[in-house]
Amino acid sequence: MKFAQLEIGQRFRYRNADYTKTGPLQAVEDGANSAQLIMRSADVQIPAPQHESDPPLLSDRDRLRRAIDLYHGECKAILRAIAADPGDALGRLEMRYQALLQALEKK
Numbered sequence: 001m002k003f004a005q006l007e008i009g010q011r012f013r014y015r016n017a018d019y020t021k022t023g024p025l026q027a028v029e030d031g032a033n034s035a036q037l038i039m040r041s042a043d044v045q046i047p048a049p050q051h052e053s054d055p056p057l058l059s060d061r062d063r064l065r066r067a068i069d070l071y072h073g074e075c076k077a078i079l080r081a082i083a084a085d086p087g088d089a090l091g092r093l094e095m096r097y098q099a100l101l102q103a104l105e106k107k
Contacts, residue, residue, distance in 0.1 A: 003027075004040035008099060012044040019044075022074050022099070023092060033069050035077035067103035071096055 006012055006021045013019070019027040019038075026035035038044075058066070074096040081092075 001044055001046060002040065003038050003042040003044050006044065008095070009103075010046075012046055014038065014042060014044045018047070020070065022070055023077070023095065026074060026077050028070055028073050033073050035073045037077070064104065067100050070103070071100040 001012075003012075003014070003021070004024075008021050008023065010021050011018065012021065012027075014027070018030045019036075020030070021027045022035050025037055025040065027038050028035050075093065078092050078096075
């Protein structure tokens, strides 16, 4: 599967590391706070669903912390990208803000 085919917020594996897609060209590696640029055409793998046990539910505090960390990482990536395309920065920031709000609404 290609990176461009993933939905924002979807988890995937790329170059032997696990990531979460945070924008059209960005993803955050598990355990990291900053977004990385990933080409749209990059080959990625979707993790196989685990049927043996459900993943542990995150506490509200952990979900909030993860959402804020993703938002912060995307904001830093946007600031770095402003020099290349200043017109796109506000749209990308708004998309991340909406994703943050959606993450807070999920239970």
